[in-house]
Amino acid sequence: MRPKLVRLGGIAAAGMAISLGLAACGGGSGGGKGGEGATELTIGVMGDLTGPDRALVIPPANGAELAVEEYNKKNPKVKVKLKRYDTQGKAEQAVNQVNQAIKKDKIAALIGPAFSSESRAVNPILQTNKIPSVTPSATATDLGKSGWKYWHRVVANDDAQGPQLAEFVLRTAQPKKAFMLSDQGEYGVGLAKSVGDTMKAKGVQIAEDKVDAQASDVSSTVAKIKSFQPDFIFAGGYYSFTGKMLKQIRDAGITALYASGDGSVDPALVDAAGKEQADNVVLSCACKIPFKSTATELKTFADAYKAKWNTDPLIYGTEGYDAANAILKAIEAGATTSEQINEKLKATDFAGVSKQIKFQENGEIATSLIYVYKVTKGEISLLGEADKAALQ
Amino acid sequence: MFQEFLNQFGTNTVGGLTAGAIYALVALGYTMVYGVLRLINFAHSEIFMIGTFAALFVVLQFGITAPTGLAMVGVLVMLILVAMAASGGAAVLLELAAYRPLRKRGASRLAALISAIGASFFLQELFKLVIIQPVFDKPGGNQIGSPRFLGRETLFSIGDTKVQLYHVIIVVSAIIMMIVLDQTVTRTKIGRGIRATAQDPETAVLMGVNIDVIVRMTFLLGGAMAGVAAVLYLGAYENTKFDIGFLLGVKAFTAAVLGGIGNLRGALLGGFALGLLENWGAAFFGSTWRDVIAFTVLVIILMFRPTGILGESLQRARA
Numbered sequence: 001m002r003p004k005l006v007r008l009g010g011i012a013a014a015g016m017a018i019s020l021g022l023a024a025c026g027g028g029s030g031g032g033k034g035g036e037g038a039t040e041l042t043i044g045v046m047g048d049l050t051g052p053d054r055a056l057v058i059p060p061a062n063g064a065e066l067a068v069e070e071y072n073k074k075n076p077k078v079k080v081k082l083k084r085y086d087t088q089g090k091a092e093q094a095v096n097q098v099n100q101a102i103k104k105d106k107i108a109a110l111i112g113p114a115f116s117s118e119s120r121a122v123n124p125i126l127q128t129n130k131i132p133s134v135t136p137s138a139t140a141t142d143l144g145k146s147g148w149k150y151w152h153r154v155v156a157n158d159d160a161q162g163p164q165l166a167e168f169v170l171r172t173a174q175p176k177k178a179f180m181l182s183d184q185g186e187y188g189v190g191l192a193k194s195v196g197d198t199m200k201a202k203g204v205q206i207a208e209d210k211v212d213a214q215a216s217d218v219s220s221t222v223a224k225i226k227s228f229q230p231d232f233i234f235a236g237g238y239y240s241f242t243g244k245m246l247k248q249i250r251d252a253g254i255t256a257l258y259a260s261g262d263g264s265v266d267p268a269l270v271d272a273a274g275k276e277q278a279d280n281v282v283l284s285c286a287c288k289i290p291f292k293s294t295a296t297e298l299k300t301f302a303d304a305y306k307a308k309w310n311t312d313p314l315i316y317g318t319e320g321y322d323a324a325n326a327i328l329k330a331i332e333a334g335a336t337t338s339e340q341i342n343e344k345l346k347a348t349d350f351a352g353v354s355k356q357i358k359f360q361e362n363g364e365i366a367t368s369l370i371y372v373y374k375v376t377k378g379e380i381s382l383l384g385e386a387d388k389a390a391l392q
Numbered sequence: 393m394f395q396e397f398l399n400q401f402g403t404n405t406v407g408g409l410t411a412g413a414i415y416a417l418v419a420l421g422y423t424m425v426y427g428v429l430r431l432i433n434f435a436h437s438e439i440f441m442i443g444t445f446a447a448l449f450v451v452l453q454f455g456i457t458a459p460t461g462l463a464m465v466g467v468l469v470m471l472i473l474v475a476m477a478a479s480g481g482a483a484v485l486l487e488l489a490a491y492r493p494l495r496k497r498g499a500s501r502l503a504a505l506i507s508a509i510g511a512s513f514f515l516q517e518l519f520k521l522v523i524i525q526p527v528f529d530k531p532g533g534n535q536i537g538s539p540r541f542l543g544r545e546t547l548f549s550i551g552d553t554k555v556q557l558y559h560v561i562i563v564v565s566a567i568i569m570m571i572v573l574d575q576t577v578t579r580t581k582i583g584r585g586i587r588a589t590a591q592d593p594e595t596a597v598l599m600g601v602n603i604d605v606i607v608r609m610t611f612l613l614g615g616a617m618a619g620v621a622a623v624l625y626l627g628a629y630e631n632t633k634f635d636i637g638f639l640l641g642v643k644a645f646t647a648a649v650l651g652g653i654g655n656l657r658g659a660l661l662g663g664f665a666l667g668l669l670e671n672w673g674a675a676f677f678g679s680t681w682r683d684v685i686a687f688t689v690l691v692i693i694l695m696f697r698p699t700g701i702l703g704e705s706l707q708r709a710r711a
Contacts, residue, residue: 052533184680211679214639216629217667219407220674220682223400240535244631251544253554271530271537272631 040079041336043068043327044107045320046097046122047114047137048089055266057114060136060320062309064111067324069308071332078331082324083107087118094118095125102129109133109327109341111320116140123148132342134326136319139262139286144364150342152359154323154352155316156286156368161261162194164370164386165234165284170202172391173257175232177205179225181245183213188236191261195234204232213241221245222252231256238263243272250277262286265315265373267380275378283373284386287316288354291373293382301353322352397675402553404671410559410628412667413566417621418644419651419659420573421483421614427590427654427704428610431501434508435490437641438515439483439615443622444632445519446478447471448538449527451626457539467541468561468623475619483615484608486511492604520634535633542627562624569620570660573613577656582609590654650690652700661701666690 045064047057068082087094094113101107110133113119119138134152141157178199182192200206207228209221233256235242242260262285270278290298305313330344349358358366370386383389425433459467490511494504524532542558577583585606588596651662673685
């Protein structure tokens with residue numbers, strides 16, 4: 001019964017959309033994509049909203065919705081409606097959703113897609129339809145080299161993280177012997193290699209080991225670290241792995257500075273490692289998460305976010321907010337079509353919550369900032385930009 | 393490489409014995425069911441998983457954090473009893489739901505094997521989708537940490553190898569449980585029934601053994617051992633997840649085969665041997681090679697002793 005109804009609903013909706021579209025072409029003001037004189041535009045936010053990695057996507061989507069709500073409260077000439085598109089993290093689902101967003105909802109611009117694989121599938125379609133996009137969280141380096149004219153992102157790409165974290169640790173902790181630990185996945189191994197290579201070039205003695213992320217007994221790796229006696233340990237991987245390793249390393253009495261990347265910037269790291277063990281830890285991320293920062297712009301954002309969503313803004317929350325604001329500022333400045341929004345995005349230059357929002361010619365953010373965090377007795381706090389922050 | 397191996401030898405041996413003790417306890421369940429029914433109970437890894445969650449539930453309910461001395465022993469005994477009941481009970485239910493109906497209709501062993509795989513998936517998804525979220529208030533797919541309940545005090549050191557309290561507790565508990573089970577199977581009436589059924593089910597029935605009761609007892613005992621393993625696991629690694637049993641189940645099954653499937657003492661030997669091999673291999677060639685080394689040795693041993701180190705003998709030898 002149900003599939004049939006859904007299909008009927010779909011046909012009805014498509015029919016309505018077509019007629020609305022015709023009306024819009026005839027000079028009305030119904031459709032989202034609008035044209036000159038439109039009074040409401042629809043923008044989309046796309047990503048894994050219900051799938052396994054939704055924890056990475058819900059904060060930016062919520063941040064974007066907060067930005068839209070604040071914008072509409074200012075009673076602008078052109079109101080904006082935000083629509084959520086769920087990809088469940090799958091590229092093929094993202095393609096379906098973007099087609100629907102363009103044909104049925106006539107979006108004027110898109111925030112997202114959240115992941116790099118989705119971005120590779122969706123952006124060619126956006127280019128053909130000349131719809132600008134700003135992604136808060138897709139960090140694969142190749143996206144910036146695709147020659148897409150309507151694509152932008154508000155975070156640094158993957159090339160920035162490893163070297164900047166390594167430089168930060170070299171500058172603040174001056175390690176002599178560093179141990180590179182990773183799970184056996186592409187992400188963890190790649191990041192550990194990038195950190196290790198940067199340190200090796202500066203004359204740090206390096207040892208490494210790769211561990212099956214599923215394995216419960218890692219005592220042989222812990223023994224290896226112990227006998228190497230490093231003063232710095234980097235762990236590449238996601239928080240369940242890096243947290244588990246951290247716990248066993250600390251339990252074995254190794255107190256060396258421990259660091260990990262954006263896959264571990266999550267309070268769940270502390271759950272996996274334990275409060276006592278989650279100490280003397282540094283985390284890096286292209287994202288800027290307020291945690292309990294007292295900096296004015298972060299606190300204002302975090303309070304507003306908490307008031308609306310009843311939870312603290314986590315990973316990519318500020319980036320979602322900034323991505324939405326980049327588009328909203330273009331609309332506020334008088335852009336009413338996708339093409340005009342894209343033109344205005346090129347000239348965007350404002351102080352966002354996460355950083356100065358200004359794009360390069362190819363859509364990359366102008367300054368590739370990496371932020372560092374410190375974990376002390378189970379509390380994560382923001383230290384600042386990797387090239388300036390101090391390790392207290 | 394060799395120098396490194398020697399440096400880490402002590403620590404790796406202690407870690408290997410600890411992991412091996414847990415493998416051995418889980419292996420008992422595989423071995424007993426195989427001995428009696430000639431069936432590989434693939435859902436046994438989930439029986440273990442249920443034990444970890446039962447123990448975790450109690451730890452969190454009572455707000456247990458880092459007990460010491462007698463309190464720790466008390467906590468450990470209580471957790472073991474709860475987990476034995478939960479895992480043993482789950483194993484009996486599993487037998488009732490997934491195997492007995494097939495056995496009654498004389499289905500082939502292959503059908504039971506598929507049923508085992510199905511039950512394994514069912515239990516994993518049940519925990520992931522239905523049970524974990526409301527009970528533990530964490531997303532069902534997450535790893536869930538446990539507060540500490542086994543002490544980490546260093547008892548003594550050999551060279552720079554520290555032997556901590558929890559290492560000793562785990563190895564000693566495993567050996568005690570092993571002896572208890574061994575004595576149960578050799579000396580009690582139920583044990584005699586189990587051995588008789590393993591040797592020749594039809595004759596056993598003719599001699600007045602109630603097969604249904606014996607099979608149920610086999611699952612109960614095997615499940616209870618998995619429950620003990622679950623508590624020790626939670627104490628050692630302090631986290632669990634809905635699919636925690638999978639890799640451990642594969643390892644435990646391997647340990648059972650290595651020692652001689654169907655052989656209780658073989659399971660213990662196989663568990664320790666696999667734990668040590670893994671750690672020594674990892675120290676020598678790097679952790680990436682850990683499983684390769686362990687399984688290569690397994691193949692070599694099976695080439696020379698196809699029935700495992702001690703042979704298949706739930707029925708024959710004294711065990």
